[in-house]
Amino acid sequence: MRDDFDLSDFLPYALNRAAERTGRDFEKIYKGRYGLLRTEWRVLFHLGRHGAMSARDICALAGLHKTKVSRAVAALEARRYLTRAQDQIDRRVELLSLTRAGRAVFADLEGEARRYDRTLLAALSEGEVETLRRCLAQLAG
Amino acid sequence: MRDDFDLSDFLPYALNRAAERTGRDFEKIYKGRYGLLRTEWRVLFHLGRHGAMSARDICALAGLHKTKVSRAVAALEARRYLTRAQDQIDRRVELLSLTRAGRAVFADLEGEARRYDRTLLAALSEGEVETLRRCLAQLAG
């Protein structure tokens, strides 16, 4: 057994460092430009990408706790980036959809995300990227 | 340009998912066993691994903000896992060292960390692991 086990060799730590670094970099964009929080940006993205859906669906898709989604939805609604519509069949459910303004923000941020992603990937080779994605998917469970 | 850009294709998001998943898994161990917080575990680890050092050194080594370290040190001290000694040359500096109890906790958790790391790596091939580590180091900046 290796006896030089350092924290940077510990996968959860290494993952966290990389996630934190890249996450904070990109946060500057959505936070600086629209004052969005991380969870808010994620909810916005899912709605923009997949169209109207319920908070429950977002939870499942994004792996977010319902309280976080609930508050993010309230914040996005207050900014008029989304609207709620009661589902007629199951009145517990609220169908969330982006407003025109919300879609504009999504379009802008999606572009930025792609751009930022490309700058990150530029530092890696094609093969590395493929392996990295596979590993991350595997580790995310 | 790909037009099917989903959040899971976005590297910061994928990294975050993997980091969160593995981090929370391992958190169960140090939290459940010793009631430690993430930052506390990291500080403990660095002291255990590298011996007595100042809070400043830990900040640099672990990439943690000084307020987080300050609070973690206070918590670890309250649990009698570490002690402070004033540096005689520069009295601003406090030399932190683990107590016997602290070292015991470190020894236990270091073993768990290695074990957990191995279970994570078991799902990946040797080559994948090497590439993964290289990518993460690169992305962590």
Add this chain to the structure above:
DNA sequence: CCATATTGGTTGAAAATGTAACTAACAAGG
């Protein structure tokens, strides 16, 4: 139907984090 359980979603309080201002000690230049 009626009682009970489950589900979608919200809320309040407690815990954790981030930010900035602060203290105390050292350092450097006049």
Add this chain to the structure above:
DNA sequence: CCTTGTTAGTTACATTTTCAACCAATATGG
């Protein structure tokens, strides 16, 4: 010395996150 600047570390306050309790609607089983 003495002003000014910097560094180690703490503290106070605002913002976020987490956790548990909660409400209302639906599903289930007698």
